[in-house]
Amino acid sequence: MAIAKAERLMNLALCLLGTRRPLSKRELRESIEAYLEASSDDSFNRMFERDKDDLRELGLVIETVENLDGEVGYLARRDSNRLPPITLDAEEAAALGLAAKVWQHARLAGAASGALQKLRAAGLPEDVDPYEAHGALEPRIPVHEAAFEPLMLACRDRRPVAFDYRKATAARPGPRIVEPWALECWRGHWYLAGWDRDRGAERVFRLSRITGKVRTRGGKYTAQVPDVVTVRETVASWAGDIADRSALIRLRSGSGYPLRAKAASVRELGDGWDELEIPYGHGLDAWLVEFGPDVVVLEPAELRADVVDRLRAVAKG
Numbered sequence: 001m002a003i004a005k006a007e008r009l010m011n012l013a014l015c016l017l018g019t020r021r022p023l024s025k026r027e028l029r030e031s032i033e034a035y036l037e038a039s040s041d042d043s044f045n046r047m048f049e050r051d052k053d054d055l056r057e058l059g060l061v062i063e064t065v066e067n068l069d070g071e072v073g074y075l076a077r078r079d080s081n082r083l084p085p086i087t088l089d090a091e092e093a094a095a096l097g098l099a100a101k102v103w104q105h106a107r108l109a110g111a112a113s114g115a116l117q118k119l120r121a122a123g124l125p126e127d128v129d130p131y132e133a134h135g136a137l138e139p140r141i142p143v144h145e146a147a148f149e150p151l152m153l154a155c156r157d158r159r160p161v162a163f164d165y166r167k168a169t170a171a172r173p174g175p176r177i178v179e180p181w182a183l184e185c186w187r188g189h190w191y192l193a194g195w196d197r198d199r200g201a202e203r204v205f206r207l208s209r210i211t212g213k214v215r216t217r218g219g220k221y222t223a224q225v226p227d228v229v230t231v232r233e234t235v236a237s238w239a240g241d242i243a244d245r246s247a248l249i250r251l252r253s254g255s256g257y258p259l260r261a262k263a264a265s266v267r268e269l270g271d272g273w274d275e276l277e278i279p280y281g282h283g284l285d286a287w288l289v290e291f292g293p294d295v296v297v298l299e300p301a302e303l304r305a306d307v308v309d310r311l312r313a314v315a316k317g
Helices: 002-018 025-031 039-056 092-100 109-121 148-157 231-238 257-262 283-291 301-316
Strands: 063-066 072-075 161-165 174-186 189-196 201-206 210-216 245-252 265-271 275-280 297-301
Touching: 002 025, 002 039, 025 039, 025 072, 148 161, 148 174, 148 189, 174 231, 189 231, 210 231, 245 257, 257 275, 275 283, 275 301, 283 301, 297 301
Parallel strands: none
Antiparallel strands: 063 072, 161 174, 161 210, 174 189, 189 201, 245 275, 245 297, 265 275
């Protein structure tokens, strides 16, 4: 059985690499003997989807293309599946080994291991073991959100997705259709950057606020994917980490420790309240709303108005 599957995967890979145009499922079934022997269409579909996922897990870049008639086809471009000559020194190899360890308990563990094997074949120094370097370090990136895996696969395959998203200032989640670009972990939380079709703009979504299932959508991307997706910088700016001015707030004593950590100054007011001067950047109003009645904005006036508007929106549901 293992030999039969390996032969089937090899035949599928050769078909996808050898074609100059996308091949439909029907064409692939007619070209590969093992698929012709499938007992039913459902059996073939399950076999094909497993094989396609296995090839991607092995590192083959398979593109999904929809033609003008709406039929979906598949191909693996040779230029996307060819490694250029690579030379790595000991420090670079150690960094790659450390990155692979990060993913050892995540969905990307197999892909990370396979990538290191390819790099060794492409020129990784033989006397360097990337897994042993800095062996005392055991980094982890926690992945608890159910949305992580389908979004990671959608980013890899360039497939639009739909999901329900609950904003910090909203009482209920709302539908979103997004062209996903990249995932990044920042301060213990995972974020997705992509193009929000309904809003016609780039947006960043915190995965813990995605509710329900992530559903893939057909069709191509409508917006150009930037060469560099600055997820971390965007989130930092929304969180007020990139600020060019200050805001003055009242904060209830014994609460709002993230705000206290950012404060340039703290003054006790008495009666259970403190006065804080904090950095004011884009998105600070959304962050302050999360602290509810424990925060009162004193100045500037526009920040106070933005926070009040958001609270009213939450109250209306």
